[in-house]
Amino acid sequence: MSAVLLAIGGENGAALTGSNTTYVIIAAAIALLALGFAAGLVKAVLATDKGTQKMQDIAGAVQEGASAYLNRQFKALAVLVVIAVGLLWLLPADGGNSIRFGRSAFFIVGALFSGFIGWAGMSLATRANLRVAAAARVAEGGRETAMQIAFRTGGVVGFLTVGLGLFGAALVVLLYKGDAPTVLEGFGFGAALLAMFMRVGGGIFTKAADVGADLVGKIEKGIPEDDPRNAATIADNVGDNVGDCAGMAADLFESYAVTLVAALILGSATFGNQGLVFPLIVPALGVLTAIVGVFITRLRKSDKSGMTAINRAFYISAAIAAVLCGAAAYAYLPSSFSGLATKDADILAHSGDPRLFAIGAVVIGIVLAAIIQALTGYFTETSRKPVRDIGKAALTGPATVVLAGISVGLESAVYTAIVIGAAVFGAYLLGGGVLLLSLFAVALAGCGLLTTVGVIVAMDTFGPISDNAQGIAEMSGDIDEKGARTLTDLDAVGNTTKAITKGIAIATAVLAATALFGAFTAIMRTALEKSGADAVSTAAKLDEYILKTLNVSDPRNLVGLIVGAAVVFLFSGLAINAVSRSAMAVVFEVRRQFRDFPGIMDGTQRPEYGKVVDICTRDAQRELITPGLLAVMAPVAVGFGLGVGALGAYLAGAIATGTLMAVFLANSGGAWDNAKKMVEDGAYGGKGSPAHEATIIGDTVGDPFKDTAGPAINPLIKVMNLVALLIAPAIVLFTLGNDMNTGVRIAIAAAAAAVIFVAVLISKRRPNAVDAAEETNGSEAHEKVNA
Template identity: 65%
Template sequence: MPPTVPELSSSAQGIALAVAVTALLSLVAAWVFRRQVLQAGEGTARMQEIAGAVQNGAAAYLRRQFRTLAWFAVAVLLLLLALPADGWDLRIARSAAFVLGAVFSAAIGYLGMSLAVRANVRVAAAAREGAGGRERGMRIAFRTGGVVGMTTVGLGLLGASVAVLAFGADAPTVLEGFGFGAALLAMFMRVGGGIFTKAADVGADLVGKIEQGIPEDDPRNPATIADNVGDNVGDCAGMAADLFESYAVTIVAAVILGSAAVGETGLVLPLLVPAIGAITAALGVVLVRARPGTSGLTSIQNGFYLSAAVALAGTAIACFAYLPATFAEFSGADESVAGLNGDPRVIAFAAVLLGILLAVLILAITGHYTGTEAKPTRDVADASTTGAATVVLSGIGLGLESAVYTTLVIAGAVFLAFLLAGGVLALAMFLVALAGCGLLTTVGVIVAMDTFGPVSDNAQGIAEMSGDVDAEGAAVLTELDAVGNTTKAVTKGIAIATAVLAATALFGSYQEAVVNRINEVAVAIETPSQYLQRTIGDFSVSTPTTLVGVLLGAAAVFLFAGLAINAVGRSAAAVVLEVRRQFADHPGIMDGTEQPDHGRVVDLCTRDALRELATPGLLAAFAPIAVGFGLGVAPLAGFLGGAIAAGVLMAVFLSNSGGAWDNAKKLVEDGLHGGKGSAAHEATVIGDTVGDPFKDTAGPSINPLIKVMNLVALLIAPAVVTLSIGAEANAAARYGIAAAATVVIVVAVVVSKVRRVDMAAPTGPATGVDLRSGDSAERLP
């Protein structure tokens, strides 16, 4: 039997309370950073007019998305109430925590969007200030991200610490719901926002740049406003929600595994480590500045490294002050852990160090493969001299290669955690989760790095559309945009690593849930140890049914990525047709005598994104249910393993290929191989459009996908065991649930596959953004 965790001691309660206070202070820091951002000037009236159109379009999209997702959340809430837990009080608490996690995820996504669309015009305005514009613009953009980062830290820690204070030993069960709510909503926001932003981006590039020969952010392009809206609902709102759920789910997994491995101490330590990171994140955000003679990327990386170093020092102090000197001194520790030799203070610190080193290594690897100064991206740019095909081939090869090295680093971290645990599985899984907590000590800076990208990109767009920024200011914004492309790629890499560590830890939680339930219900048919030995033995991939589960898990990742990319393709095709129609029907757009209807494209992208996000979401939620109830707990374990392995490789491949294509285009636009308008430029634009759904839709959406599937498996594991063995075994119910889940997936995929773009029909009546008045919030349905 697993250890029983007693009610929290006064010292543990004190630490949890201190963490809650730290969470509140993080929210205060976010408020201070927000005030600093909004105090900056907003530029000219024309710049404010353009920014207003982007603000209204983004807000209208997110409101419609939240209304759509509310119905899905209600359905999941009812299902959660039906799943077994130790009493109805815990079922209700877990379900309430699900709602709270979803609300927090949505709130952070909305905050990321709402501030980014107000900061972008301020960054553009700062670029007009001459010599000081570079430093001021970078500070505004980075502190905008700092607001989102500190809010992510604050709400994540607040939810976890309050659960521990309120529910004590039962907190892990309650936090399952919290993590599931955060992950599920983040996945939908990631998929929906990714479809919106890349449909607009691809459509704008293919017609504007290639067919009409106008710049990316030329206001004559009807898709320009939609493109800028997409940057905010996809990169800001989607990524902010994604990193929040990574933060929440990692803490949840660490709390579950820590309480099982070392008792009360393991319940509290996963709160203490990220709380230290919250303090150091604020320091990192404050210290990032654009210094003369130093690239913006170097300044941001230095801030990240400093934050990581201070967090590591703080963690060392916490581990040696809080943890006992031997494993035997832990109250409520698992027997296999209590008998270990070694100093748990050193081992816990080493696990956190592993996580921080992992973040540093991934930052270096991703920067090497996607940075504008690095050889791989320059090789992709050089391939443009021989056409679009070689650009695409070069980027695919780069992505495949980079995925191997990133995966090796992540796998190495997991293996070293196992070695640190002396081969004891219970402790090893906890150390993996603790390494994830260590990686997330830098999450405040990571979110700031990510938000910096779309804010800088939008600022450049506003400057180009308004025409109110001179050549010197435009050069500053071009530099910040290039830095933002790399920071976005880096944060995607770190988010992937976090997802793998969290999913690996959740995999351990899944096995723990299976073991606990078997011990409870197997007595009626045979001794628990006999059944347990046979069932856990079936977890081996040499067992045919488990191997089938591995294959299905990998296939689910590929199907999910394919659905997301196809959705972008269909929506982008509709945008291309609409933009072409506007140019053909209104020739005055090109000579400036007519205004394009930007609102029609915003509405089109909104409609398609909300329609297309359902299928990938249903696949993620129902695939584990179909496998678990249809094949059993061991094949479901294989399914999770296959999804984690395929997911990390696929996500890194897609993200790094897309990032390299994007920056290769930037290099050519800056004058390499003939610059804008050249054949090389056209080739890199094609590469960039291929990479858009790779890096901003399918790739990053895989992060919440694998965590959603692991959390669904964790939640249904007791029900699968109950219906499989013991007095409540019911084969008909099991297979009926599996069949229903399979039907949902099949119908969703078929509906998605038969959906077509009408190549002849217009896209519908004009609705949405009027660039001159920016009143899309009222006019979007």
Template identity: 70%
Template sequence: MAGPLTPHTHDFARNLAASPVLTDGNRNLVLVIAVVALAALALAAVLVRQVLAADEGTDKMKEIASAVQEGANAYLARQFRTLGVFAVAAFFLLMLLPADNTSQRIGRSVFFLVGAGFSAVTGYIGMWLAVRSNVRVAAAARAATPAPGEPKADLTAVSHRAMKIAFRTGGVVGMFTVGLGLLGASVVVLVYKADAPKVLEGFGFGAALLAMFMRVGGGIFTKAADVGADLVGKVEQGIPEDDPRNAATIADNVGDNVGDCAGMAADLFESYAVMLVAALILGKVAFGDSGLAFPLLIPAIGVLTAMVGIFAVAPRRADRSGMTAINRGFFISAVISLVLVAVAVYVYLPSSYADLKGVSSDISGHPGDPRVLALVAVAIGIVLAALIQQLTGYFTETTRRPVQDIGKTSLTGPATVVLSGIALGLESAVYSAVLIGLSVYGAFLLGGTSVWLALFAVALAGTGLLTTVGVIVAMDTFGPVSDNAQGIAEMSGDVHGEGAQVLTDLDAVGNTTKAITKGIAIATAVLAATALFGSFKEAIDTAVAKAHPAASDARWLNLDISQPNNLVGLLLGAAVVFLFSGLAINAVSRSAGAVVFEVRRQFREHPGIMDYTEKPEYGRVVDICTKDALRELATPGLLAVLAPIAVGFSLGVGSLASYLAGAIGAGTLMAVFLANSGGAWDNAKKLVEDGHYGGKGSEAHAATVIGDTVGDPFKDTAGPAINPLLKVMNLVALLIAPAVVKFSYGQDANLGVRIGVAAVSIVTIVGAVYVSKRRGIAVGDEGDEGGSEPTRRSTDPAVVS
């Protein structure tokens, strides 16, 4: 942690006021980058046509796919209406925060809406295409088991065709993610020039806030349906996972799209946007005028190499599994990115810091070569992505020992399955945290004696990781599309034998790709949060220089962690991560309980469902999940936004800095633990379902199903939601930092304002948590006024039994 803010720091902050302008060369470069972003959107349109040109299969498959489409559209429409209220409120609140000029203040609020809108569009496009692609993947697999009289296709060719459709679907989402992220940042730089970093704070905040809501809401929806479907269908009724007799199956398939496709797409988009925000803020400080263009050049290269990587995922007959083809595309993209970045660095940047225009004397006199710093930092990010990909794959692939060991524990019951999965998650979190920590420290060392160059190197490592995002998003979307394809195939009954096995294999690969993308998303979140931490320090330095605090304020401006008030902030930051995770998991538990009771009720009151003479009421479960997911959004959202405000205005900027550090540390470990445990449990279940340890219907199978249901909210709700949580809190801290300094120290200090803002924030958080807890921990409790309607009706002992 940094020490007290000294007069030298004030001088440095004043140097920043002499903001660099955008030269003609850099303006032209940013224009080219904007064109690259548009090219990514154009490629997305081409891929959409390719995917939609594929066959949709039988009428039954189309009917099921249509029901999933209808449910997903209805949920997202209601979610966006709900989030519109938060967006409008945040727009006006941002207008109230301090800014250097009116143009900055208006631009920050306007681009907050743009960032939120782009995040929503990315998520919606991911859902829109996924619900159309899943039936086409199922239809492609059906060619392996054609109807009588139809020719049988080559099994390998069928598998490759199905995988290609699924991955190209992900490619569309990947291109939208990088295209819109890069386009938004480029437009801000072109319009606002030196003011771009401040305006981009709003852009990143909009993207992060909406992504967090979509991640939490979609995660609650999908896992409530998934857990409810598994517990009643597989465990109690002994029917397959996607059996059409299970009323929760349509909701489960809808959830895959609104949670994994829409939610994760929005999540990775905001990671992209927020990393660019941090890189441009620090780039302006460290590289002057070049710092407003160079951080955009690196991800622009990533857009081009992502195009190559997506088309490079072309399965071959010699491949051991679909994962081999995906790994090949990823590493081809990463290697080309590194080569092109090396070329760009040596063409664009000068050989000494003294030749950089618009930097302070501290940096212009710094020894060394900025080209070396930039290239090594970006390389660290690319290598980190590759290492996280391999590490996560090791802990979650069905062919690796960790998952096989969990599968073996199923022979001794669900308790050992749960224990082994938790142990795996805890262990893997350590290795991932060490890798991320070494990457941050390696980038930090590149800065030498300059903390600003060190922080910018961390941000550049993040942009290096962004070069892989296009392929990463494609990998992530591949997972739910494959999962849905298997569900549609099973519900329709039109895909059998080898065709069904093709989809099962793709689903297992999809589980691994989802786990990998979660791991890389976590790494991106940590690098972005660390870089934003540096941006936060820059904001504090600038605000302190304007406030002219008295000497007596020095202790409260100190960021030294040895001070007790700062240590309190550290503990609070870690605690918020735990509370946020607990709220998310508890929300899934409540909603899943309502689904369980509803599905049980339908089986009890409509016995004809089991012999196919009656049809389940799918819409009731979709409605339960929708209402519960939207109702549960407010508490985690308010916690993420208001907790940094409460800490900053009550304890000061030193405690707020420590709060962010505590959140980053605890959030990294918690997110990896939850994601890897859940992914390993899911694939251990797949391992047993493939015939190991007794196969489907055995006690071992029931044990892994229970492990999987525990892991569902881990890996698809709480774990992934920590990523946007960290960035939302960092951005809130960055946005409020000038106000905290203004009202806490110097000539404009106002204790009444501080106490008022802190009190309102604390009361709101406590009230939101209290209301959430009133909904009850145990579903079906008498007097549970906050529970969903089916939950309250299900207290009938006959239903419970």
């Protein structure tokens, strides 16, 4: 992004006026206010009852396992961050070494913030889960209290996300002013890169443990989901925290950061200083509405379920955000485009009202979040027809359950994609034919969506906390039937909220990627202008060259488009296969313990929980490398190998396919999970029935869909966009250079492709648990597999 339009620097934003600086400082102060509320909620949550000693012992084991996993992951990722900083320093930046230093430094800041939010979410969730379980034991008001503890714990993570995201962006603007967009690319890239690795690694851990626990415990042994006799139960509960809490918290933070980065870059290019400040004002107001949303989320006795209370608070906070953003636009922006600080003649000549333009764009983002909330809820809630149809399919066996779930996922992806596309097109129309203005409208729509992020993150963290609480209660046995019913209901609500947050996260990815794709075109233009080539010596020739370069009928660009779509499939396949391989090892280990320690089933012997935690930790760390290398190296291979036009087409293919794939995986998995919950509640024969076994199979298939591959596509899209933006100027330089440059360009592409090939080959040739057993035990392994 270092070259995004000459207008970004210089006359448009060399310095902020006194009033603009004040607004940025106020935004930073509001960000700190969010952090203060987070601290207050932590104190309130930790002050609640911790339950029985047995509950505390189980929760302590989960805390220990989650902390050990994250510590090991952070050590591995620290090496990656150092390497990335070195490579980032080598890339040129307008403004010289001071700007390159700032970009690299804030890359580290973005990575640290992303990692901290993931760690904080995990740390508090592992302490809140037993408090939710303890609250559910209370005879009167248990449901309401348990719901409040779980949601307010999520609120802590929500406040940390909006607080650190807004504070980081405001700090960059205060320090670097007109050069802030260049430095912000480092901040967004650091957050996105770390989040992707945390999302993939955490997803592999949690679903390997979950799948292994279900296949042996529920299917083979016929024991409950969180039965303490199952050696994988502790690993399963650990996985909920390192995947759904730490991984998803980091993911949503990078969504917040990258969307804000895109808005600030395009805002500076279109509105000048006002465009650098207004995108900070909108999420600052979002912080205030997040505070309102979290504190008004209260379960009333008349509410049918926790989802009713969450929906009510979400829609109220979204409406408040729309009103506040409208008031801010009228108070801050001028009444005509001629009053803006930009030097762009097309924008200055625009006949509209920038205040109405900004309000329209922000409202589109808020409405988009609300529609996705309702749409995802329809396809994943237990009371809705899609999930009930999957439950009915269980009467005819697991095959029809799988087919019904895939159908729901595919259908929901179409509607969600249409809604997101409509939002992007609606924002585009606000530009009135000025492309740069239309792209800023898309970015502002993303900012509008950000106003709901605080509540969205709270909703997401609520899910794994409720799941863990149910597990702790069941493993301890210290809960009555009414309390167990409360926790089961909260867990079902949590499955829906997790699906909703995944849908909204992918919507932010599309809005940010669309805005960044526009920045990619702007980078091309600036790089071509600086190249001095005869082919782009005049403005007319430059426009003609760009149109020709991005023409999708060019076979190179068509190949780039296909490769971009294919990378999403390969990435998803690698993630799901990693879960499958690790789950095999978990199954073998749990079976071994049941075979070697017969006292486990009658309770006279304790399972070796740590063995399964070690397996999941080892496999997650090993398996996340290949998808990560694919995300970083594929844009390099396509860009340097096929050219900058093919790289643009590559991004378009990845965005389109990634949107559909992510929603399909998330919603089908969520629907399968809640269909299982519905049967466990007594429908179609209840627990232990053939229908129950069929829905367990469906849920097992859906686990890596909804919690590993699906949500990981979100950071994948943005990492690839940011890598493309960083390397685009170099690709233009090599493309217009001499024959020696052509050789270097091809060598870079070949090296990147070779890295991907070797990484995938190593991943595919890595033996699974069945292979290892066959090598050591020969034909005996087949008997164990079929035992």
